[in-house]
Amino acid sequence: MNSPIELQPDETFILNVGPQHPATHGVLRVKMEMSGEYIVQAETVIGYIHRMHEKMGEIKTYPQFLMNLSRMDYLGALGYSHGHVLLIEKASAIEVPERAEYIRAITVEMNRIASHLFWFGAFVMDLGGFSPLMYALQDREHILDILERVTGSRLTYCYYRFGGLYNDVDDEFVSATRRFIPRMRKSLKKYHKLVTGNIIFRKRLEGIAPLSQEMCRKYGASSAVARGSGINFDVRKNEPYSVYPEFDFDVPVFHECDSLARYNVRMEEMEQSLRIIEQGLDKLPDGPIMPVKKPKLIKPPAGDYYQAVETARGSFGIRLVSDGGKSPYRLKLRSPTYSNMHLFDEACRGMLITDALAFMGSLDLVIPEIDR
């Protein structure tokens, strides 16, 4: 009889999780050195769908690059576009009408909820529960329907323009969004009852994968990964941009540092986003959605510009080095999950594979966004 698995002399073996593994949500690969079910060491291998967005940024003109941003993170696309337009508007001193900024904030928050809903479903599916994914997708469908009526597409919105928006929202959008808010609140209650309170679910997450604040800092973690470790960091509050200072909302922070804390942060964030949407609809001013003098040719003056925004996945930074030309001299995209995923190698040492994959789910990975 031949031996199916040849153990290394030191009784560890290499387990190749990915690039085609159900828990990695895409083409991510983790080489794990295992001792039984325990991980001795892990090395994350990324880059399977690297598309070199930064080079495209250098080749294309500023408006042509607009649609690339929504290809980075297909779940929370609007947040990334928001960062891009804010940066170019800042660099070339374009005034944005107030109505446009409000609509941007509302749609970004809607997109954030949609993204978190998908994460919620996928996360519970990582833990083996399938039905919550379907419930989450039902609610997400509503958001996508609303956004589709406005932007014209369901996933890769190319909605923001330098100076404003692609087209205006109508009353139907406002009323549909208003109808959505109570519905979503009800659904969140259902999710809490079905999933958050569930003893199996809690047992799987409580105390799993503690991340210290120091570790978050060394790796530059943001979003729920940092906030679940007791770091009160949200770019919308720390470094207010757009019309966010006008809104009254809280940044949920949990101090348990474990996977459950990260879960709780995101669930709470959905409630807060609903609050922002509600206020935004109340305050939505009338007016144009593009500046009176529509910027024709975008040529930011030479220099170095940086803009950070809080997307659904964390602090997204975009750096523009301009030489005054029609296209950027250098465009750097700092994607939040890149830093969050980087934590994994160090944090998962000594963990069971079950817990490590649950931890990976709690990081909220979108692989195209890591690979760019």
Add this chain to the structure above:
Amino acid sequence: MSLTLLNVIVAVVIAIGFAALNAAYLVWAERRGAARIQRRPGPNINGPFGLLQPPLDGIKLMAKQLTIPGGADKVLFVAAPVLAMFPAIMSFVTIPFSETIVAKNMNVGVLMIFAFASMGGMSLVFAGWSSRNKYAMMSSVRAVSQAVAYEIPMLITTITVVMIAGSMDLMEIVRQQSGSILNWNILPIFGTSHNILMPMSFLIFFTCTLAETNRAPFDLGEAESELVAGFHTEYGSMGFGLFFMGEYANIVIGSCLTTILFLGGWNAPLPFLSFIPGVFWFLLKLYMLIATFIWIRWTFPRTTIYGLLNLSWKILIPLSLFNLLFTAGLMKVF
């Protein structure tokens, strides 16, 4: 003599047919049920309500090539799926569906079913070991510890019932619960047991059945988000189909046993309803239990391997031992 032999053969054939039919259509029921829970229609294209889906799936699986991974242990690799199906079918032989419908009643029926149930674990080990796949190997190691951990509370709980009935004969156990719903073993005080802890034993037994049949939330063997597909990662074609059917056949056996031990077997819940044949009541209870299995699977996330072992060793085994002692004490007193 020859008549009895013929009887047995016919009964065995019927048992196999019943098991296979159930396994096939439970897949359909599960898919429809899951879809309803998730507010989808489920399979509804092939035939009315999608009822032709299972045979078509079967044909598709049979038409596929059975690939054996390089370096795999061929004999065990092929034997494992058969071994998964075989014990489940054999167990049907001794299950009484009513007073008369039973292939071969034995006075140690309980023992026989448990003997075959233990063999089910072997097939997982064989499959995992012979596949030459690390995920499958890890899964089979899990399967062993799971089987060991859950057979103990299951057996202890069964001993409690056997103690009350004073027999290992399944028919005898059912007969003692006849009369009305009040005599069923699941009920505290009133039942034949006069034992206040009986609902708890039912829960323990039911949980163990879930774990023994590798059903969610205890499906750690195949845990698709961790181990890809666990022990049957390398199986395709009918090898996979047999594992699949074996799983459902095991569910039927587990539910049959639960019905017989706790829910009064073929007895009608109320005496005046006993004009309806016993087999109807038996199947009703059986399918309600199976529906619960499906319902649970589509509600809960999966436990972890240590969560599963903790549940068994820290909660189920102490409770079932206490239950056993308590029942023994009660029987001594009354």
Add this chain to the structure above:
Amino acid sequence: MILEKTKLALQNLFPASEPNEVPTKEAGEEQDKKIPEEPRQNGVLERNYAVHGYHLDAQVAPDQLLDAITILDEAKYFIESITGVDWIKENQLEVIYDFARYDFDLCRVVIRTRVDRKKPVVPTITGIYAGANWHERETHDFFGIKFEGHPHLIPLLLPEDADYHPLLKDFKA
């Protein structure tokens, strides 16, 4: 304020050049435009946050890099990203380190260092910030900048046998 503290600490790296930097800071806008034309002296600049999106801009020599990063580490900054810029006209490669803070004391710091295009070698900062690992590997992929002392400098985003550096300005696909 952390801004002043960090600035002072960073300025201590350049004892001689400090007086020169004071006027640039006050001049603000007009100075910025000249930067691409004339090579900038090493030193600390305070930038207009509303325009540029960051507060402090320090250009250091490669051998001062670790000192500068240590100052930021001690002041509890977190690492945002590391990237490069190819200044082909000046025959130089620039490495840019972005840092920000978790608390409400808003201060974004940019550390830059310039190396020769022919021999692009900078010390690694993975010893100070473990999270710099992937960022440095990515910068190595795209620009071919070698981070001396990096524990695992193999391609990250590019294929493992990639021997080209796509973000260099003279790269032809």
Add this chain to the structure above:
Amino acid sequence: MVTYFSEIYHGLISLFVGMGITFKEFFKPTVTVSYPYETLTMCDRYRGHIELIEDEEGKPNCVVCGLCERACPSNCISLAGEKPEGEKKKVLTKYILDFTTCSLCGSCVESCNFNALTFSKEYNLASTRKEDFIFDLLKRLEDRNK
């Protein structure tokens, strides 16, 4: 000891609560659309591939200015025109959309100043051949008018 039992109790309760929710969902109507048998109409702003707009005479509005070609980030539009004798305007002779590289951003429609381009509402596009996605929009326009 108390925590041990209270944990078991609360755990069990939480399981039953969860089962209650899925039980309720079981009886709710389905929400899905069984796609090939029933389809949804696309909303007004839906961005499909582009299509030429015709004037009253059935001729395209396009004046072959080439703005769309230049605005396109992925170079998927190629068009040509000629100026017939005695006419002031150029006439479109070729408009090819390479849909395989199109990213549906809508830059072309936005850049058009002559109301010559619009989004189609077509989304049932599937083929095993790459050539099927190189659309000749002029031909499509003629086919539409037949």
